Amino acid sequence: MALVVQKYGGSSVADATSIKRVAQRIVATKKAGNDVVVVVSAMGDTTDELLDLAQQVSPLPPGRELDMLLTAGERISMALLAMAIANLGHEARSFTGSQAGVITDSTHGKARIIDVTPGRIREALDEGQIAIVAGFQGVSQNTKDITTLGRGGSDTTAVALAAALEADVCEIYTDVDGVFTADPRIVPAARKIPRISYEEMMEMAACGAKILHLRCVEYARRFNLPIHVRSSFSTKEGTWVVADPDSEGTEMEQPIISGVAHDRSEAKVTVVGVPDKVGEAATIFKTLADAEINIDMIVQNVSAAATGRTDISFTLPTSDGPAALSALKKVQDRIGFESLQFDDQIGKVSLIGAGMRSHPGVTATFFAALADAGVNIEMISTSEIRISVIVGQDEVDAAVGAAHRAFDLDADQVEAVVYGGTGR
Amino acid sequence: MALVVQKYGGSSVADATSIKRVAQRIVATKKAGNDVVVVVSAMGDTTDELLDLAQQVSPLPPGRELDMLLTAGERISMALLAMAIANLGHEARSFTGSQAGVITDSTHGKARIIDVTPGRIREALDEGQIAIVAGFQGVSQNTKDITTLGRGGSDTTAVALAAALEADVCEIYTDVDGVFTADPRIVPAARKIPRISYEEMMEMAACGAKILHLRCVEYARRFNLPIHVRSSFSTKEGTWVVADPDSEGTEMEQPIISGVAHDRSEAKVTVVGVPDKVGEAATIFKTLADAEINIDMIVQNVSAAATGRTDISFTLPTSDGPAALSALKKVQDRIGFESLQFDDQIGKVSLIGAGMRSHPGVTATFFAALADAGVNIEMISTSEIRISVIVGQDEVDAAVGAAHRAFDLDADQVEAVVYGGTGR
Incomplete structure (x- = not known):
């Protein structure tokens, strides 16, 4: 029997129908013989609606009260999810961040988790229940006030709880099939990455890939906790974020570049x-x-x-x-x-790949591809497994596409390579 | 310096504009030199909207989860109210029922308060802050689960907190000017009662007067806490509910009947x-x-x-x-x-008045008035300060009007009595 922590984002619980669908998925995981802890975000637009209300009463609301307000969002979604599970004949109990033992510092709006003491979650699991936990929130160790974790908070809650409970896996459910080699809206030929290392995923997150927040990947790496990013709309395998992606790999050779990330912010x-x-x-x-x-x-x-x-x-x-x-x-x-x-009319395009360490020609190939595409490089920054360039904002798409092609990441090119036997 | 506990219902905080208006009223009370604790209900229709969501995911939601869901309502209104007060330059801190020390039994949906330990409220007051507390909710002593107090819960929270804090008064704000001698929608000549005893108010509440819930009056009587029921739309004095309404009375003689209540439920x-x-x-x-x-x-x-x-x-x-x-x-x-x-086509009409004790002819006058109005009495029940009759539901209005007139409660009749010098 495994212990599985699942995290569902706001779009997965946007309305009653979605909540019932997610409840079925959770019950299926439980029926498969697993202990299940679920971390849930606020429903769809709830957070924006609450922020709008706050703006109506105060142009600069105090952080403590804003956190009190926003945490109502997960309270609603988690209670509804527990009800929907109960309606399927399984027992579920919902817990606020505070009740789940998510202890933070006192920085309202972007609190950091400093401890997780999930005694009540363990108790619920021991009694055969499914535990539903509010993402994004905790309680300040010093002031006992309610805090929110800021961007990526629900993913971080899930990973932190999974680590504290020594879960076997933390499943992050989203509305896409996993982590892709590039944003499929820019590069239609982008492929799903089956396995990726924590380090590469962190670089991807830091460089604008929005699927996982840097914080949550950092946390998972520290505790060597496998993350499985997958779609809440299918049962397909998604992307595994792990310490050593090659250990179970079926590919003969690790690709030099795992993906191309971009950031216009x-x-x-x-x-x-x-x-x-x-x-x-x-x-x-x-x-x-x-x-x-x-x-x-x-x-x-x-x-x-x-x-x-x-x-x-x-x-x-x-x-x-x-x-x-x-x-x-x-x-x-x-x-x-x-x-x-x-x-502010700039964009950042980054190549990420652990394979770079042993392939010194990557920079040259990348810059040549950009030059061929007529993209001008304004600034350059590199790490051991990443190269980033700043380009004009309207050149981002061209740069991402050129890089993706140059490193043979396009899905049809991969096919061609296999059939052509070029020895890639 | 007095300690004032104020309670605002859902209609007083129905939207951002109302919340800002209530914030001004609270700040005015604070500026007048009082310590202020505010108990607030959920905004307008929030509770109904949440109940509707619950129905969409489960026909019979578990009580624990329903309480978790509904308590999001006060969380939202109290945080917004604290923000609105902060925006007026005064410090306010919001507290959930649990944080405010409202300890209950474990009966979800209609929990009873078994203790109030308002340590954090006192702390906030000592630091010169205005404390905003979620009405209607508490935390179970045994299970540590969130509970709701059921009907009249927010009024009861206010009175219980006021008692625990040894407040000077508990002000219950509503959308009418106070407690009336009868429902003004049925008896347009009904008058506001300036002062009324706990016992009479309890009988009124038990007999269908919806302005205060029986529980909250019982609680106030036990701690001899004055309640001031008043309108959140004016600064007029409302109705004081106290142990001895005559001690400061300006009227020469207590009326025999304080009011006429009715109940169609x-x-x-x-x-x-x-x-x-x-x-x-x-x-x-x-x-x-x-x-x-x-x-x-x-x-x-x-x-x-x-x-x-x-x-x-x-x-x-x-x-x-x-x-x-x-x-x-x-x-x-x-x-x-x-x-x-x-x-189910019945209604109850009740005469309430401490003066009954010394006026044995009340029953006769009441029944004669009903007979004159052609109202048939189906059942009768009496207490020391109350007479109730069951009548046909379509005869309730006639019975209430007849009783109100028979005991000289109509506003114009009172004038007439004064001018006429009948010695009433």
Whole structure:
């Protein structure tokens, strides 16, 4: 008998019909002889509706109260799901984040899990019940106030509970079949990835693949917990995120590139004419860190000898742009830079693949493909298993498609390769 | 500095505009130098909408999960109210029933409060904050599950918290100006009662006056806590419910009758041809008690000497009718009664007044007024401060109007009495 943790997102429980469908799926898993813990998000648009109500009473609602408000969403969906399961003749008990023992820090709106003490969940399982747990929420260790975990919170709840319960697998249900080699809306020939490593999945998540949040993959890696990303609309196998994807692999050779991710949510700030003195860059990034702004890529131009000045560009979430510009303007006189430029018409395209480690030619192939497609590269950043470039936002689709083709990821190309025997 | 507990019902917080209006009222109370604790119900139709969702997933949802679901309603309204207050520059913190220390038994759907431990509320007040508490809900002492208090639950929460906090007053806000001598929709000349005793208010509540629930008045009497029932749409004084309404009275003499209440929610069951033996009536009512059916009035006819049989009639909530009939049919053979009759076309009209104690002619005046109005009396029940009659449901309005006039409760009649100097 296995212990399975399943997570269903808002679109999987959007209405009564969906909830009943999910209930049947859960009962089937239970009937197959598993212990089942289910983590559920708020129904469809509930969170947006609650946020809208909040805006109607206050333009800047206190974080504590916003968390209190939003957690009503999962309370509704989890109770309904427990009822739907009961209606199928199986016992289910719903638990809030607090009742499930999801202990967090006190940062309302983006609390971090610091402990999971699922005593009541274990009790319910021991009594043969299905446990339904509210995703996205917890309780502050210090203030005992209700908190929310922020983006990716429900996935993180599921993984954290699965780790604490030593579950065999954490199944993340979504509305697509798994993790793809690229966004199928951009690359129709994109293929489902059967198995992928935590590290690659983390790079994918960090580079804009929205299917799993970075936090939840990080958490799973720490506890070596297998994640199975799959569709709630079919029983097909999805994508397994594991420590060693090749151990059970049927493919003869690991592909060099696992996937191509893209992200249109970033903007670029350029600090123009920074005096080329020791410590100026440090001051700039200390200023941004103090304003709690997360920087992604950074490029510093070679200093022009004639002027003794240089430009520093960095990317950040577009929504943090105004705060970053305002923070930097306050230190303009002290640093003595000339001006600030802001460009939100950029996009990031990233190649991710553990195979890169042993294939030094990847960068060259990637850049050649972009050049052939007429895409201009503005910034470059690399890790051991990733290459990212910043391009114009309207060139993102072309860049993703070109990269996908260049590394033989297109589904029909793979067929061709097999039949053609090119020895790939 | 006084400690004021205010309770706002669902219609007072039906939308963002109403919530902002209530927030202003709360802040005004705080600014006047009071400590303020607010108990709030779910917004307008939220509870009905949640019940409808529950019905869509399960025809008979488990009580535990239904309570989990419904308590989302107050969670939403209380968080929004706290935000609206924060937006006015005052600090407010919202608390669930569990966080506020409302400890109950485990009877889902109609839990009873067994203790109130408002440590976190006191803390918030000590820090100068306004505390917002979810009405209608608590947490089970034994199972730690979330419970709801059932009908009148939010009023009861307010009174229970006020008692535990030793508040100076519990203000119950509603959409009318206070407690009236009769339902103004039936008797347009009905007047607001300025002060009324707990006992009279309890009789009014038990007899169908919907403005305050019996439970909450009982609770207030036990702790001698003054209740002020008033409109959330005006600043006029409403009705004070207190131990001794005459102590500060400006009226020269207490009226004999405080008010006329009516109730159309009951039905009458007649057990026909019960053998007139010792213990048969006891068996009937033991059977009903075992089925958890609350009986209101009972009449046993004088036994007919010829047959040795009698009829027993009783009233009960119409919704309990089917359960009562079914329970009685099971014991028909054992008791040997002939048949059962069920009549849901009845209404109860009650006169309530502490002055009755010293005015023995009340019953005669009441019955004469009903006879003059052509109203037939089916059953009669009395207490020290109340006379109730069962009449045909279509005669309720006539009976209420006749009684109101007969005891000089009509507003214009009172004027007439004063001017006429009849010495009433």
